[in-house]
Amino acid sequence: MKLDGFGLFVNDMPTMVRFYRDVLGFEIKEDENAKNVYLVKDGTLFLLYRRSDFEKMTGRKYEYIKGFNGHFEIALDVETFDDVDTEYEKAIAKGAQSVLEPTTEPWGQRTCYIADPEGNLIEIGSFGNSAE
Numbered sequence: 001m002k003l004d005g006f007g008l009f010v011n012d013m014p015t016m017v018r019f020y021r022d023v024l025g026f027e028i029k030e031d032e033n034a035k036n037v038y039l040v041k042d043g044t045l046f047l048l049y050r051r052s053d054f055e056k057m058t059g060r061k062y063e064y065i066k067g068f069n070g071h072f073e074i075a076l077d078v079e080t081f082d083d084v085d086t087e088y089e090k091a092i093a094k095g096a097q098s099v100l101e102p103t104t105e106p107w108g109q110r111t112c113y114i115a116d117p118e119g120n121l122i123e124i125g126s127f128g129n130s131a132e
Helices: 013-023 051-058 081-093
Strands: 005-010 036-041 044-050 069-077 097-104 110-115 120-126
Touching: 005 013, 005 051, 013 036, 013 044, 044 051, 081 097, 081 110, 081 120
Parallel strands: 005 044, 069 120
Antiparallel strands: 036 044, 097 110, 110 120
16 A cells, blocks of 8 residues: 545635635635545645545545544645744734744754644754854
């Protein structure tokens, strides 16, 4: 088996599509009201699927966390430490929720966290040196 991509089950498809497209720059392949929305970021498939449609398809109800979701993260890599700060500021200016401001960790990574409109955590980080 080969990892093809990953997906999120979402409540509000149009809002989530606009966030990943307009705030983070994911390439959108479908209309924001499609049942399955395929986004591509750096060659990786990223699927958004409506929770209600998935529940109907599987014949089950699922529990969903409200607020910040600490079950997983989406990690985005940038080249330099300065890029972490720049991308964080751009995302916040476009409406992302701040979770952790940019900080340099003891293990040598500069990282920050934001959240999408449904509370999923997104890390922006770099192990590169600060631009000189």
